[in-house]
Amino acid sequence: MKLLTCPLNGSRNIAEFTYGGEYHATPDHISTSARDWAEHVFFHDNAAGMVTEWWCHTASSFWFLAERNTITDEVIRTFKADEIYTERIDFSAAKTESRS
């Protein structure tokens, strides 16, 4: 059984988790072009080596990040999203935009 350490629930069977895709910084929701959005949504680094990616502990719906080596299949570290997201993303400007 392969284990993954959830920052909330501790070490669990990896079958309890869902892979959630590569971590990419969210593009600016006002100035980003449709082309760049397409790239953000569909395109991947798909790197061979160290990657940072999203995982979810399915049973508790807890989303977190992991650093993993895609060649050796080793998880180096898992951590909570607040390490990267230190403040709330403000979508209010986008709302004003869409109303006009």
Add this chain to the structure above:
Amino acid sequence: MPFGLLKYGLSSQYPAKHHFTPSKDLKKHYDVVIIGGGGHGAAIAYNLAKYHGITNVAILEKAYLGGGNTARNTAVIRSNYLTESGVKFYSESVKLYNNLSNEFNYNVMMENRGQLTLAHSDAAIRSFRWRAEVNQHMGVRSELVDRQTISELVPNLNMSEDSRYPILAGLWHADGATARHDAVAWGYAKGACDRGVELHQLTEVEDIEITSGRVTAVKTNRGKVECGCVVQAVAGASSIVAKKAGIPLPIHCYPLQAMVTQPYKPILTPHVSSPQVHVYVHQTSRGEFVIGGGSDPYPLYNTRATLDQRESLSAAAMELFPFLSQARLLRQWAGTTDMTPDYSPIMGLSPVENYYLDAGWGTWGFKATPICGVTMAELVATKKVPEIIRPFELERFYRFEQINEAGATAASH
């Protein structure tokens, strides 16, 4: 005739000639450099040499011919896809396959055994009816069959109504087939090398030189080669190679695992797959049962085999064919699949003017080998994208025009 062998042994045809040119130094310049010596790369070179008279071609292969995912797939050939673009493309490939041994004068062991996909739910039956209608409209032999017909096609299938997922109906695809995957790569490479193409094994591309939007040379572990254009055919490493040319791709690489049992007498003719229990099974001409189709649940560049997959594939195979519980496994392995968001390949032009892509081959690459060779060679020779592959261009992702190919994988849909 008892003396046939002796006669052959003494004739000038023996020993048989080497299939491929012996290794030699790389030339300074090639008109076409094909990165990747698998079935696709060899097929493109073959078509360039035979039908377009372009023979100053090098196939650069980092390991050995057909040793990557060409050797690791489960050799299923079929065209019962769902989208019009997909069915048109793969049915053309099946037609080419049927004539491939004659084309090469080399036996690729094509066997037209048919393919049966099983429905265990009403939803699956509805989607099979849809697929059958699309297929028939496009001239592909697909039909919805009932339990009685399934029992006749596959007498040893577990048709019990007490199983966890009883079989309700099936999608019968008479055009389904299998072939020897190594022979396909060898046949193409032999035909290409006979016409002057150079196959360079153990030659890894380390960097790609781009000057003002055009590729000018590739750097390899055996030196630098100038080139008129480059075709990338390295499924399983597409993102890594394309990155050297500065091209991002919408691909994630997942290992796909399969395994084979010890050989048995011939008892299973068609290829049988079940999206619900998530497995496909067929018996090779050597008698082994190939049990396939388990993707790892996260991306990885590693072809190790896991106990998880062995357990789930075995359980699923035994549900369909209970007699396999006595079988011993000979091998379990994985191949690296280029998974695209829409389960369709990425073929044709790239942002670099003379750099052509043949990527995103997920779990559908082997069956597309002949049509890929024809269309990619035409693209390289004429600089015009053939209509049949136009829907698969990389640019579709920027226009939000994906080809949602839900019929792409035998086990997952």
